[in-house]
Amino acid sequence: xxxxxxxxxxxxxxxxxxxxxxxxxxxxxxxxxxxxxxxxxxxxxxxxxxxxxxxxxxxxxxxxxxxxxxxxxxxxxxxxxxxxxxxxxxxxxxxxxxxxxxxxxxxxxxxxxxxxxxxxxxxxxxxxxxxxxxxxxx
Ligand code: IDP
Numbered sequence: 817x818x819x820x821x822x823x824x825x826x827x828x829x830x831x832x833x834x835x836x837x838x839x840x841x842x843x844x845x846x847x848x849x850x851x852x853x854x855x856x857x858x859x860x861x862x863x864x865x866x867x868x869x870x871x872x873x874x875x876x877x878x879x880x881x882x883x884x885x886x887x888x889x890x891x892x893x894x895x896x897x898x899x900x901x902x903x904x905x906x907x908x909x910x911x912x913x914x915x916x917x918x919x920x921x922x923x924x925x926x927x928x929x930x931x932x933x934x935x936x937x938x939x940x941x942x943x944x945x946x947x948x949x950x951x952x953x954x
Contacts, residue, residue: 817892817894818892818894818897819849819891819892819896819943820890820892820896820897820900820936820937820943821889821935821937821942821943821946821947821949822888822889822891822900822934822935822936823886823934824837824886824887824889824933825880825881825931825932825933825934825935826880826883826885826886827880827924827931827933828887828933828934829853829885829886829887830883830884831921833921833933834853837921837933838889841889841891841903844893844899844903845893846896846899846900847891847892847893848889849890849891849892850888850889850951850954851887851888851889851890852888852889853885854886855882855885856881858878858882860949860950861878863949864949865877865878873928873930876928876929876930880930888951890951890954897936897937897938897943900936902916903917903936904916904917904918904933904934904935905917905919905922906918906919907932908925908932909923909924909925909931909932909933910923912932917933917934918932918933918934921933
């Protein structure tokens with residue numbers, strides 16, 4: 817069964833949206849196979865965002881991701897990788913379509929602030945790599 821790595825970022829945890837976001841994942845029919853709430857380590861964040869290192873938003877993104885607790889989730893189901901990205905909506909919450917997590921619940925976006933509530937892996941390779949970062953036992 818296809819699986820993906822989902823993160824509920826610190827803005828989602830701080831705003832009390834964990835339940836709503838989990839409900840959308842479960843209502844779509846995806847299974848939650850693992851779930852953890854804790855602060856991300858510097859090592860996890862630099863590994864997770866390695867592809868963005870050197871970009872202007874990299875350091876603000878890592879700082880924001882270190883601001884509070886993160887929920888990491890392994891979800892599975894048919895087509896869950898593109899399916900969750902479609903539930904999440906466009907990266908910029910001000911442009912994300914209504915009906916998506918970012919479109920309905922996200923607000924804050926700026927040059928240096930990247931508060932878009934969730935992350936979802938974008939390919940099978942990324943999913944397996946990211947699951948290895950957040951759930952090393954998997
Ligand atoms: P995604 O989360 O929609 O897959 P990515 O391009 O993988 O988007 O970017 C990872 C994260 O980096 C985004 O979710 C967002 O928080 C931040 N980000 C991406 N592009 C920008 C940008 O142009 N400005 C500020 N933050 C950005």
